Amino acid sequence: MAGPDTDPARPEAGSPAAHLEHLRVERRLAPASLRAYTAALQRLADCAAAEGLALPEVQTSALRRWAARLHGEGLAPRSLAQMLSAWRGYYRWLGQRHGLRANPADGLRAPKAPRLLPKALSVEEAVALAEHRVAEPADPRLEARDRCIVELLYGCGLRVAELCSLDVHAGPQAQGWIDRSAAEAHVLGKGRKRRSLPVGRAALDALVDWLAQRPALASPDQPALLLNRSGRRLSPSQVRSRLRERAARAGLPQPVHPHMLRHSYASHLLQSSGELRGVQELLGHASIATTQVYTRLDWQHLAKAYDAAHPRARRKPDDPA
Structure with a gap:
């Protein structure tokens, strides 16, 4: 968003780049959130430039028109809502820091998106994945690491x-x-909020096995727990790749991604305990409404059990009386 003559170290006051710097330094947003804000503000800047408007001059009618056009071009309701939230945040910041009188994005809402349930494994599938063993692994070090990955994702959420x-x-x-x-695991979650959570015996055992193999890959000054074959910190994309491969080898019918194991952790805890507040704390959710979606997964589980087992559930609607 900065022009060719702009010093990237000092973005222009009131510009989207200055707002992004505020989000990065003062709000300390995570890199993924910053990327989403950057994309949203770039869209805003492009729309304004196409109509020859300076961003502080943009009116609500223009924002509504641009949002409608982007939605018509295929931007999903959830993505549109995130974009409008970024626009509101930018204009709110302009009002606080640069005296903008009114926020033109106030009151703009995206079309309501259908609430999708998070994908979770059944208890049997999750256990099958966690208990999967490679009989003769090509690299025992990586096998121990991958077992540890599964146990920490599913065992700690x-x-x-x-x-x-x-x-x-x-x-x-x-x-x-x-x-x-x-x-106990101590982690830094979303919003840079720290939380502690219990680590089960299976995860601890897998961790001990991995730590016995780790010195063969790690340099003395490498702090990371999980390493790739080159001895560097394992990346999220590498975790996703290894997990998909391991799930396929374990015979699971669908691809598995890391967040699916987090969903499974939450759903299975609720099925067995019913402790919604406790699960909220373990997951690090700021709002219990975020955690409540897993009660719907639990209801689905109970409904399937009812359909399979209850004698009054077996009759089809068109069966003769």
Whole structure:
């Protein structure tokens, strides 16, 4: 968004680039959130430039027209809602920092999107994946690491970014680590909020096995817990790739991604405990409404059990009386 003559180290006051710097430095948004804001503000800047408008001069009618056009071009309701939220945030910031009198994005709402249930594995599928073993692995080090990945994702409900940011030891620079003696994981989640959560026996056992293999890949000054074959910190994309491959080898009928194991963790905890507030704390959700979606998964599970087992559920609507 900066012009060719703009110093990238000092964005122009009131510009989208200055707002993004505010979000990065003062709000400390995560890289993925910053990328989403950047894309949304780039769209705003492009629309304004196409009509020869300076961003502070844009009116609500123009924003509504641009949003409608983008929706007509295929932008999904959920993506449109995120974009409008970014626009509102930008104009709110202009009002706070640069005296803009009214926020033209106030009151603009995206079409309501259907609420999709998160995809979760059944208990049997999750256990099959966790208990899968490669009889003669080509590289026992990577086999131990991949088992550890599955156990930590499903056993602790970690986000993939939280998993990849784990270090071997606690320290001033560590974003997360596992205290084996206390059987606790300490992670830095969304909004840079720290939380602690229990680590089960199966995950601890897999961790011990991996730590026995890790020195063969790690340099002495490498803090990361999970490493790739080159000895560098494992990336989220590498975790996704390894998990898809492992799920296929375990015979699961659908591709598995890291967040699916987090969903499975939450759903299975609710099925067995019913402790909605406790699951909210373990997942690190700011709002319990985010956690409540897993109660719908639990209801689906109960409904299927009813359909399969209850004698009054077996009769089809068109069966003769």
